[in-house]
Structures are given as C-alpha cells and as structure tokens.
Amino acid sequence: MPKIVFIEPGGNRREIDAPVGVTLMEVARQHGVEGVVAQCGGACACATCHVYIEPAWLAQLEPPEEMEEGMLENAWEPRANSRLSCQIQVTSDLDGLQVTVPERQA
Amino acid sequence: MISTILIIGGGQAGAQAVDTLRREGFGGRLVLISEEAELPYQRPPLSKKFLSRELAADRLPFRHQSFYDEHRIELKLGARVVGLDPAAHRVDLADGEKLGYDRLLLCLGAASRRLACPGADLPGVRYLRSIADVEPIQAGFRPGARAVIIGGGYIGLETAATCRKMGCEVTVLEMADRVMNRVVAPSVSQYFASEHRTQGVNIICDTRVVRLEGRERVERVVCADGSSHEADLVIVGVGAVATTELANHAGLTCDNGIVVDEYCRTSDAAIYAAGDCTNHPSPRFGRRIRLESVDNAFEQAKTAALNMLDRPVTHDRVPWFWSDQYDNKLLIVGLSQDHDRQVLRGDPATRSFSVCYFQGRELLAVEAVNHSKDYMAARKLIAERTPLHVEKLSDPQIGLKEAV
Numbered sequence: 001m002p003k004i005v006f007i008e009p010g011g012n013r014r015e016i017d018a019p020v021g022v023t024l025m026e027v028a029r030q031h032g033v034e035g036v037v038a039q040c041g042g043a044c045a046c047a048t049c050h051v052y053i054e055p056a057w058l059a060q061l062e063p064p065e066e067m068e069e070g071m072l073e074n075a076w077e078p079r080a081n082s083r084l085s086c087q088i089q090v091t092s093d094l095d096g097l098q099v100t101v102p103e104r105q106a
Numbered sequence: 107m108i109s110t111i112l113i114i115g116g117g118q119a120g121a122q123a124v125d126t127l128r129r130e131g132f133g134g135r136l137v138l139i140s141e142e143a144e145l146p147y148q149r150p151p152l153s154k155k156f157l158s159r160e161l162a163a164d165r166l167p168f169r170h171q172s173f174y175d176e177h178r179i180e181l182k183l184g185a186r187v188v189g190l191d192p193a194a195h196r197v198d199l200a201d202g203e204k205l206g207y208d209r210l211l212l213c214l215g216a217a218s219r220r221l222a223c224p225g226a227d228l229p230g231v232r233y234l235r236s237i238a239d240v241e242p243i244q245a246g247f248r249p250g251a252r253a254v255i256i257g258g259g260y261i262g263l264e265t266a267a268t269c270r271k272m273g274c275e276v277t278v279l280e281m282a283d284r285v286m287n288r289v290v291a292p293s294v295s296q297y298f299a300s301e302h303r304t305q306g307v308n309i310i311c312d313t314r315v316v317r318l319e320g321r322e323r324v325e326r327v328v329c330a331d332g333s334s335h336e337a338d339l340v341i342v343g344v345g346a347v348a349t350t351e352l353a354n355h356a357g358l359t360c361d362n363g364i365v366v367d368e369y370c371r372t373s374d375a376a377i378y379a380a381g382d383c384t385n386h387p388s389p390r391f392g393r394r395i396r397l398e399s400v401d402n403a404f405e406q407a408k409t410a411a412l413n414m415l416d417r418p419v420t421h422d423r424v425p426w427f428w429s430d431q432y433d434n435k436l437l438i439v440g441l442s443q444d445h446d447r448q449v450l451r452g453d454p455a456t457r458s459f460s461v462c463y464f465q466g467r468e469l470l471a472v473e474a475v476n477h478s479k480d481y482m483a484a485r486k487l488i489a490e491r492t493p494l495h496v497e498k499l500s501d502p503q504i505g506l507k508e509a510v
Contacts, residue, residue, distance in 0.1 A: 030169055031172075039401055040401055041400075070477070074485070
C-alpha cells in the first residue's frame, strides 16, 4: 500500500498506509488526522478538507476541476499548492506523497 | 468533576462529539450508544453513490474501529435506550444495562415522516434514512422496473436520479406546484425539474396521493384526481420529524425538536442536544430554527462538547446544504425567508447560475447550481452581514466580493 504523509497543524507527522482507490480525505478522516474536517464527506461542497500538497508532487496529480477551483478560492488561506483532499484519489504512484494540513478550515 | 459522558445517537453529531471531547482533553469515561449496528457512518451517500453501489460499505463510516479503540471510546452499537431519568442521571438500555452520567448528549436525529393514507403500511413501501433501508430498495433495481417516488424534495429527487441511473422507469409525485418548493427559488426548481425530464423522469406536480393499493404488497399509487401509477417500487420522501420521544418522556422541553439554548443545553442542566433533533436559536437569523443538515450536526456537536467540559462557546452558524442530482451540484448557504429582493446571476441555460436573496443590502442566502464561487464567497458575506451593491450583481461577471 502507498504511504501518505500528513503533517498535522502543530507539526505532528502521520504516516498512513493508504489503500489504492480511496481519496486522501478518506484516509485522513478514517485515521482521525487532525484538521481534515471533511464535513460533506467528499461531495466537493464544503472546502473543509483543504490541504497543501508538497510542491514536488503537484505535477503528478490530475489538475483540479472548475468546481474545486471555485471552492479553493475561498478556502482558508489558499496557496498555489492548495487542493481539496477529497478530490485526490490514492494511486500507487503517490507512494510517499506528503501533504500539510492548514491550521484552520473554511 | 465530570467523570462520565454519555452520548446517545451514532450519526454525524454523535461521531463528532466523541472526537471533539477527546481532542479537547476529556480523559474520563466516554460512551457512544447507537441503535444501529454499524460504526457511525455518513448518511448523505445513502440516496446517491451508496444506493447506486458506486461507494462500498467500508467507505461509509467516519472513522475506523481503531480510532475508537485508540481514544478509549466505548461504542455500544445495536443498543436501544428505553429510559432516561434526569433526576438520577441514569440511562436504561433495552438489555437491562443501566448507565450513570455526569453529562449526557442527545444526538437523536430525525426520522422519515410516514405517509398516512390508506395502504401506507403495505409491504414494499420504502423510506430512506439509514443503511438498513438501502438494500430493500436496491433489490427492486432492474431495467424497466417502475419506481414511483412520493415527494419531490431532496431525498425524492436524489433517489429519482439514482433509480434512473439504475435503469428504472421513474415517476415523481409532488404535492406542491414545483419540486423542492420549500428550499429553492422557482428558477432552481424549474432547472432541476427540466434536468430530470431530460433524463426521462416523469415529474408530476400539484398532485396528492390518496391511497396505495396492492394485494400482498404495494402495486400502485392512486392520486386525488383519480390517476393511478403502477409501481414495482414505491419510495416515500415526504420530510422528516425530529426524534424527541426519549426527551419528551424525560420531561425535557420539546417543541418541533428538543429545545436547546445557544450553548446546546436542554432544559436540564446536565443534558445537551445536537443535530437534527434540536430546536435552537440562530443569532444570525434572529429566530429559532430546526435544521436537517450535516454542518449543523457537526458544529452543534462541537459546541455541545466544549460546553459539557465547562468551556463556554455559543453556536452561531450560517447553515449550508448541498444536493447531487445527475452531474448537477446544488449548493445552498443561508436562509432565504425574510428576503425582500432576489437576484438571478447567470443563465440557467449555461447550467451554471445562482440566485441571491437580500434583505436591503444584506445577503441572506445563495442557491448556486454548479457554481461553487458564489456559494463559497457568500458564506462569509452572509455571516458578517456585509452590505453589498445589489444592483451590480445582476452582472454575473462581477463576483460577489467585488460588490462589497
């Protein structure tokens, strides 16, 4: 299983084995990663699973769709490497991916 | 000293409350009691991707079992509460177990409103609220099966879209003159009705179901005008009622929900309530409301958890809701009652538009169809009551924030 690294707000590092096919958000939530709130459960309706992707990994991800971009624009402190973790599927290529959870969610 | 906290109800609110309590440092005994046998799980997919079998059952729970073990959260699943004695601080379970508490949180949710006409209790009449309701509906899915859906609200329309996707012939019967009439503007109703019709769903408004007929199971739905709809599958989505029996019997004040204050306290100082079951004040909208909403359940649970730990915080949220039907996403934020002006932004024909509601220059609510920008921008503007130049906003090129 690919390993995904979540840096929680406050700096705690969580390394989690993630099954292929689920979303980053689901991995984070099922293991109780701090700060990934994910209220809508992956419907792209709340922007509370916002994460910052380690820049080196950005190019490996499918780019965000318009719906996600519209959500991110008004997320809490969006940056160029902002994504909604519910829109990113775990694949074997993502082994070692590191994402940072912002201090707050929208 | 608070040594035991009990939570009744394993939905969104209950699951969030245990999480917040542990994260905020509560070290005592923490018990979550749920009537359902499953780990606390998400309900919204039940009418969408879970019903269509696109989402597997192991993806429904909020957290894995290991989370509850790690945080010493005692889960009592499949456990029914039969009594609550506020004076004795005691909860009785159906199996005879008695549990004492220092603080109790009621996350009892809401139940499907039942159809009351003759024939409503025939076998085969389905409701959709919990995992257990899903399989009997799925069992009726086969190409050409005739699904009659009573009620054109969120549940009715989401289920209609899923039934259609699964190959059924679908009829929706709605009592009002348009679908989702209680929650959206006529232009949004019209858009969704037209999307459903394009997909081949037969939507009939202004019609009242008077009787269900069938010999051994339901076979047809009969309306007041005498029309009759043959059915292999009947699904009822006519709203929900707050679950208040336990609170009522215990003498807690109830009125369309368990009455709580802004701290999520009930009329008993040791008992709190959160989620769909509560009638609570909305400081932003200046009245009492009861919401069926994931966000409200989540946020009230957090508020209740902190207050149970004697850390006073108040609940003051702008509610939001969403619905997925086919490839359309409806996003709603705020409450539109009391508006004096409505602005349509964009052209529904482009499949992306929004309706904004104002009271004077203050934004009250936005209904956004495939338009996440207006929806997200509106959340802050509504909460902060930012005055807007309303006249600018009929131009959809001007963003909501640019009209400040």
